Amino acid sequence: MKFLRFLPLALASLVFTGCNDKDNASDAAGIQVLLIDAPGDYKAVNIDLQKVQVNATDAAGEEGWQDLDVTAGKYDLLKLVNGTYAPIVAGQNFPAGRIQQIRLVLGPNNTLTLKDGTTVDLKVPSGQTSGLKVNVNEDLQVGTYYTFVLDFDVAKSVVARGNGEYNLKPVIRAVPFALTGNIVGKVMPLAARPQVMAIRTDIANGDTVNTYTDATGGFKLLGVKVGTYRVEFKAAAPYKDTQRENVTVVANSSQPTDLGLITLTE
CATH class of the missing domain: 2.60.40 (Immunoglobulin-like)
Structure with a gap:
C-alpha cells in the first residue's frame, strides 16, 4: 500500500x-x-x-x-x-x-x-x-x-x-486544491478522541467534511472549499461536545486555518 x-x-x-x-x-x-x-x-x-x-x-x-x-x-x-x-x-x-x-x-x-x-x-x-x-x-x-x-x-x-x-x-466529493484550504488543530485530552466535522454555513446545503483526531490529538481536514464553517467536536463519553463558529477557510494549502488547542471537559 x-x-x-x-x-x-x-x-x-x-x-x-x-x-x-x-x-x-x-x-x-x-x-x-x-x-x-x-x-x-x-x-x-x-x-x-x-x-x-x-x-x-x-x-x-x-x-x-x-x-x-x-x-x-x-x-x-x-x-x-x-x-x-x-x-x-x-x-x-x-x-x-x-x-x-x-x-x-x-x-x-x-x-x-x-x-x-x-x-x-x-x-x-x-x-x-x-x-x-x-x-x-x-x-x-x-x-x-x-x-x-x-x-x-x-x-x-x-x-x-x-x-x-x-x-x-x-459517496465521493471531488475538488481542486486551487479552490480549497485546510483546517487543522489539536484536541485534548487524548481520551476524548472526537469526530471533527466542518459544516459549511455561508451557503444552503453546504459541504460537510469530517475526520477523527490522531494518537497525538491532532487533526487535519484537507480540501475544504473556501467559505465559512461551524466546526463540531463529537467526543467520546464522558467528555462533552463542543464547537467553533464562524471558521473562515481561504484558498491557501500552505497556510491552513489553525484552530489551535481545543480542550474538552467532562
Whole structure:
C-alpha cells in the first residue's frame, strides 16, 4: 500500500513545468489526483484500484474516457485521514480544457474488516464495469497544475445488506486544491478522541467534511472549499461536545486555518 504524509506542496494553481510528456506541455495543464477519506466505524476498508480515467467530452459511452497514469493497487481508505493521502495519479501533462468527470475503476478484490476483526467481501455493483464516477466540471488552463482531491466518505459509502454482506455505493466529493484550504488543530485530552466535522454555513446545503483526531490529538481536514464553517467536536463519553463558529477557510494549502488547542471537559 502506498501512503504519504501531507506536505505544503503549494498545491493551488501553479505554473506547470514538468511531469510526463504524454502531451505537449505548451498546450497542456498538469493534473494530479489524491485519494483521502472521511472515516467510518470499521477497522479497514480496502479497495482494489485498477484505473483512474477522466472524461473531457460530452460523448456518451466509453469513447469519452481517457486513462491517467494511475498507481494501481489495494488501498485501505481508513489510513487516509488526518493529512495522509494516496497519490493515485502522481502527476502528468493533460490537454487543457474542461474535465467533466473522474472515474475510478475497481477490481474484484475489495474487502471490509469489521470492528470484531472479521473480513468480508465488499461488493461493488458497478465498480468493475462502468466505474465509480465523480462529477468535476473544472476548466484546466494551459500552464497550470491542478491537484484534485477525491474525498471518499466511508461512513456513507459502505452499506449493510442485512444478510451479513456489504455493498460499496460510493459517496465521493471531488475538488481542486486551487479552490480549497485546510483546517487543522489539536484536541485534548487524548481520551476524548472526537469526530471533527466542518459544516459549511455561508451557503444552503453546504459541504460537510469530517475526520477523527490522531494518537497525538491532532487533526487535519484537507480540501475544504473556501467559505465559512461551524466546526463540531463529537467526543467520546464522558467528555462533552463542543464547537467553533464562524471558521473562515481561504484558498491557501500552505497556510491552513489553525484552530489551535481545543480542550474538552467532562
